[in-house]
Amino acid sequence: MRNVDTRTGIEILDRDECLRLLRQDEIGRLSVIDGRAPVVLPVNYAMDGEDVVFRTAAGTKLRVGPGARASFEIDSFDRSTHSGWSVLVAGRLEEVDVYDVNGQTQRAIRPWAAGTRDHWIRLQASRITGRIVRGIRPVSNSGEKRAP
Amino acid sequence: MKPIEKDDRVTMGELDVEECLVLLRWELVGRLAVAVPGEAPTVVPVSFALDAGTVVFRTDEGEKRSRLLQQPVSMQVDRFDWYRRVGWSVLVQGQAHEIDPAELDGLDIQPWAPGDKAHAIRIVPTSITGRRLELLPTERDRLGYL
Numbered sequence: 001m002r003n004v005d006t007r008t009g010i011e012i013l014d015r016d017e018c019l020r021l022l023r024q025d026e027i028g029r030l031s032v033i034d035g036r037a038p039v040v041l042p043v044n045y046a047m048d049g050e051d052v053v054f055r056t057a058a059g060t061k062l063r064v065g066p067g068a069r070a071s072f073e074i075d076s077f078d079r080s081t082h083s084g085w086s087v088l089v090a091g092r093l094e095e096v097d098v099y100d101v102n103g104q105t106q107r108a109i110r111p112w113a114a115g116t117r118d119h120w121i122r123l124q125a126s127r128i129t130g131r132i133v134r135g136i137r138p139v140s141n142s143g144e145k146r147a148p
Numbered sequence: 149m150k151p152i153e154k155d156d157r158v159t160m161g162e163l164d165v166e167e168c169l170v171l172l173r174w175e176l177v178g179r180l181a182v183a184v185p186g187e188a189p190t191v192v193p194v195s196f197a198l199d200a201g202t203v204v205f206r207t208d209e210g211e212k213r214s215r216l217l218q219q220p221v222s223m224q225v226d227r228f229d230w231y232r233r234v235g236w237s238v239l240v241q242g243q244a245h246e247i248d249p250a251e252l253d254g255l256d257i258q259p260w261a262p263g264d265k266a267h268a269i270r271i272v273p274t275s276i277t278g279r280r281l282e283l284l285p286t287e288r289d290r291l292g293y294l
Binding site: 008009010027029031032033036037038039040041042069070071073075077079082084086088090091127133 | 176177179181182183187188189190191192193219220221222224226228235237239241258259261274275281
């Protein structure tokens with residue numbers, strides 16, 4: 001059953017739908033608080049069950065302690081229809097040994113930014129939310145509306 | 149652009165402020181990150197515009213609006229080319245201020261989400277940083293590991 005806010009047209013996604021979207025993508029953005037300000041950085045990732053696993057290069061300044069709270073976001077936006085979706089995972093980070101990440105997940109993560117020593121990090125999800133925003137449906141030349 | 153360090157698999161380059169602003173000028177949607185005390189930061193896509201080196205956008209949500217005015221905020225934008233495996237990411241960190249919505253007149257802000265967004269926000273940057281990311285085609289390193 002679709003959960004649509006009639007005023008804004010925003011559809012709230014349930015957890016399963018969010019996980020489906022998370023499993024299809026490979027680039028997302030990690031957000032942590034550095035001092036007081038949030039930093040947001042793109043990472044290569046893969047889902048390991050309901051956790052997000054990613055690699056960061058040793059040179060990346062990810063100054064977080066174990067159990068640090070973090071968010072992970074993926075989205076897609078179609079400029080022509082002003083439609084899109086976003087998923088947000090909130091949880092805690094832990095640095096893990098590469099051998100604690102299953103082989104399939106390991107192979108799925110090809111980092112954008114290389115380093116000679118990679119850190120494997122798991123975001124243990126406590127909250128997964130998402131939404132779809134549907135914009136104006138474009139009208140084709142024949143006058144018929146296209147499905148979103 | 150600062151010199152790029154090369155290795156077998158990737159190159160990375162830092163972007164200076166001017167390069168970051170040029171990239172931001174072409175983008176319509178960024179991700180607004182706001183710290184939430186005791187919780188993970190919220191990250192949400194928003195339509196924005198660049199206005200004289202500051203970032204402006206609309207908002208209407210009461211509780212979230214007051215929170216973003218109290219905490220340092222960030223706006224992040226990225227773009228990746230899947231075929232050539234190149235991309236970039238720009239991060240604007242700063243302080244958000246509420247402004248008169250009339251200041252947004254004439255700026256091209258394409259709405260991300262519908263709804264009556266009556267309030268206007270300007271992020272005055274304290275830091276603008278960016279990075280170019282590139283992944284070369286090899287999938288395995290010299291030793292044959294992925």
